Amino acid sequence: MDLPEFRAGLDAWLDEHEPELRMEAGPDVAFDQEIEHLSKVKRTTYDAGWMRRGWPERVGGLGGSTLLRAYLGEALASRDLIEPGIYSMTEVLAPTMIEFAPAGLAAEMVPRLLRGDETWCQGFSEPGSGSDLGSLACRARRDGGSWHVIGQKVWTSLAQYAHRCVLLVRTGTPESGSRGITALFVDMDSPGVTVRPIRAMHGRDEFCEVFFDDVRVPLERTLGEAGGGWAVAMDLLPYERSTSLWHRGAYLRQRLGRLLASVPDGTIDPGDLGAVAQLAFALHARSRGTQHRMERGERLGPETSVDKVLLATTEQAVFDLVADAVPAAVAVGGDAAAGRWRTEFLYSRAATVYGGSAEIQRGIIARRLLGLGAER
Numbered sequence: 001m002d003l004p005e006f007r008a009g010l011d012a013w014l015d016e017h018e019p020e021l022r023m024e025a026g027p028d029v030a031f032d033q034e035i036e037h038l039s040k041v042k043r044t045t046y047d048a049g050w051m052r053r054g055w056p057e058r059v060g061g062l063g064g065s066t067l068l069r070a071y072l073g074e075a076l077a078s079r080d081l082i083e084p085g086i087y088s089m090t091e092v093l094a095p096t097m098i099e100f101a102p103a104g105l106a107a108e109m110v111p112r113l114l115r116g117d118e119t120w121c122q123g124f125s126e127p128g129s130g131s132d133l134g135s136l137a138c139r140a141r142r143d144g145g146s147w148h149v150i151g152q153k154v155w156t157s158l159a160q161y162a163h164r165c166v167l168l169v170r171t172g173t174p175e176s177g178s179r180g181i182t183a184l185f186v187d188m189d190s191p192g193v194t195v196r197p198i199r200a201m202h203g204r205d206e207f208c209e210v211f212f213d214d215v216r217v218p219l220e221r222t223l224g225e226a227g228g229g230w231a232v233a234m235d236l237l238p239y240e241r242s243t244s245l246w247h248r249g250a251y252l253r254q255r256l257g258r259l260l261a262s263v264p265d266g267t268i269d270p271g272d273l274g275a276v277a278q279l280a281f282a283l284h285a286r287s288r289g290t291q292h293r294m295e296r297g298e299r300l301g302p303e304t305s306v307d308k309v310l311l312a313t314t315e316q317a318v319f320d321l322v323a324d325a326v327p328a329a330v331a332v333g334g335d336a337a338a339g340r341w342r343t344e345f346l347y348s349r350a351a352t353v354y355g356g357s358a359e360i361q362r363g364i365i366a367r368r369l370l371g372l373g374a375e376r
């Protein structure tokens, strides 16, 4: 199935099924309900075949171009049927599993993620290691047929809902840096795993602290080579800045449209609106190029940092425009009915942090793309 055929078929199917896939987000909708709703959307679109397009047949997909799944997320976000932040975990973690997990494990697990039967999380950041990921300290010791994991992760999105975790651990000496890291696929119900949700400022328990107290992980759950976890992380991070940003861009355009439709003419300064629209279209054009490079099978790398900087700038600009146009909608103690704008405005502040901070992205662009100064 090519893209035009997929688009026409999906659009017609969504016209018919949209009412059953809709959930009005808002301050009164608990995060638990949003997660449940996401599973329902994934399950329904998987069972109807749409969610399986663009993924290889060996992991339950129906094959076809990666542009098909880019369009699925775009269509769902444009119709306000998903929140792309939580939807994006599939785009971030499934490609890595397909590339690095033993074939049988990928074939068993990836369909569960695609269908929404399971939620997965990404255990990279630690209290002392965020931007400087190569310094991570959560340790795993090999004993017979298992790894034994001891340590802590933090800011692990959706860990309280997750069945599995793609976890980075240190298996080399403390001084081994990025060479002594291994990636594991961990069952979150393993004895010794403790999850503590953290309330973020937008009022959602978006992420968690996760503690590993001598957690046993079978050696067959190693992703890639033992000691090769850095390659897994470097492969995963560009995915975090590709299709999921395409979906988020579609969502931001939808929110901009919603803002324009909800305020009287003349409320928004045309110059401010023009500046935000320009950013949204620049992100669209840039991310479109990335989707096509991915479709051609090109390896994504540091150039996706440009996409991430554009996304963060656009996201904050959209919700700054909301704050200027309808201050009561984002003010603490303001109009409660407008609570969704407030939640989104507050969450947009995280856009320059999640998926690699804006400063780190600009450093990558300066050093690796523009050749300005040596790597440190």
Ligand SMILES: Cc1cc2nc3c(=O)[nH]c(=O)nc-3n(C[C@H](O)[C@H](O)[C@H](O)COP(=O)(O)OP(=O)(O)OC[C@H]3O[C@@H](n4cnc5c(N)ncnc54)[C@H](O)[C@@H]3O)c2cc1C
Binding pocket: 121, 122, 123, 124, 125, 126, 127, 128, 129, 130, 131, 132, 154, 155, 156, 157, 158, 206, 207, 350, 353, 354, 355, 356, 357, 358, 359, 360, 363
């Ligand atoms: C909403 C959200 C969801 C997240 N989800 C996950 C998740 O699911 N899994 C996960 O593993 N992590 C997750 N994170 C964590 C995220 O990846 C880290 O917050 C991010 O990488 C920055 O690390 P840090 O918080 O330790 O800050 P630090 O690395 O301590 O940085 C602090 C400040 O210093 C700046 N800085 C640091 N080093 C440099 C440098 N070399 N040059 C210039 N400036 C520098 C940074 O830009 C930043 O402003 C999430 C974060 C957020 C906000």
